[in-house]
Structure formats: C-alpha cells, structure tokens
Amino acid sequence: MDIITFTGGAVQTNGYLAKTDAGNLLFDAPSEIDSFLKGEDLSVDHLFLTHQHFDHVEDADVIEAKKYCYEAYNSELIRDKEAREWGLDVSVPPFEVDEILKGRDSLKIGDLEIQLLYVPGHSPDSLAFYLPAEGVVFGGDALFAGGVGRSDLPGGDEETLFKSISEKLYTLPDETIVYPGHGPSTTIGKEKASNPYIRG
DSSP: OOEEEEEETTTEEEEEEETTTEEEEEEEEOHHHHHHHHTTOOOOOOOSOOOOOOOTTTTTTTSSSEEEEEEOOOHHOOOOOHHHHOOOOOOOOOOSSSSOOTTOOEEEEEEEEEEEEEETTTTTOEEEEEETTTTEEEEESSTTTTOOOOOOSSTTTTHHHHIIIIIIISSSSOOOOOSSSSOOOEHHHHHHHHHOOOOO
16 A cells, blocks of 8 residues: 655645555545645545544545545534634635444445544544554544644543543554654554653
8 A cells, every 4th residue: 555645734734645456545635635636646536534623624625535524514623713713714615524434433445444443532523544454544633653632622632532542542553553644654552652641
C-alpha cells in the first residue's frame, strides 16, 4: 500500500491518500486537498472522515467519492463558526455522508478489512480507521507523535480521550504505524513508551 500525505488548511491538517488494490482511499479532507489530488491526476474512490471538525472536512463536499463518517453532516460538530471567531477564514459547505458508521466495528472495501475504533474525547464523533493487514491506523486527532488531541472544545473530555487511547489504540500491535491528523507519523510502541501525556 502506497500512502501519500497532504498537509493543508489554516491549522496544518493531514489528509492521507492510500493506494490499495480496493481503490484509492482518502482519510480526511483538509482544505485544498482536492486541488492537490487533481493536480497529481489522482482519483478518490472512498473518503473516510475521522471526525467533523472544520479542518478535517473543508474539502469533503467537493471530493467525488463515496463518503463514510460516524454520523451525518452535523453543523454543531463542524465548529467553523468558532473558527471564524478565532479569526480564521473558514466556511464548510454541507456534504452528504453515504455510509453512517456509528455502531459498527468494521467494514470491507473489496478484500480490504477496515476496523472502526471509536475514540471519543477530542470530539464525540471521533473514529480511528485500523487496517490490520497493512499495519496502519489513521487516528485523526486522538493520538499524535508525542502528544494527544485537545479536549477543551465542546464535546471533548480529557478522561474520555485518555481512555480511548489506552483501550482502543494502545491495544494495537506496537509496530502499528499511526497516521495522525496533525504532525508526523509515529508508532503505537513509541507512544506507549514515551508519550508524555499517556504511557502504555
């Protein structure tokens, strides 16, 4: 599996295009990723959203792909109004979610298995997408390299976030590569050993 990382938008959010035998899978849709992909002549077959905060879904409406999310478009989760109050030029158009993932623990795209890990604490709709055969997890804003997602936004909770990381992410194999919503990739083993916020 070949993974292309794009970082864009006002708060430097990562989006990941994974080229697989089951098609091109995009994890999150930060601002300008659609233009980037078109410039590289890359198509998207499936778009998976880790959560609906504005910086992860700014291009969701223009990505021409089947869209998967924990729940349907929810303006209260987007937080673009708050972002404008912070001085950011952000406005997220509504988008259609083709497949709701709430209450599910896995799905298959062709022969590719994707395990759905519900990891609230940063946002109440946070999902991590674990591809066991590939040894990777796209974790959104739960776990970062040397950090964790913020829990002070509406719907966030620090204790819940730490529990999500401990019970859902730190139970994955140590060699699992973590592709987070911000910053560089890391591994589960490295974070369990050295993350200053929560150790394994």
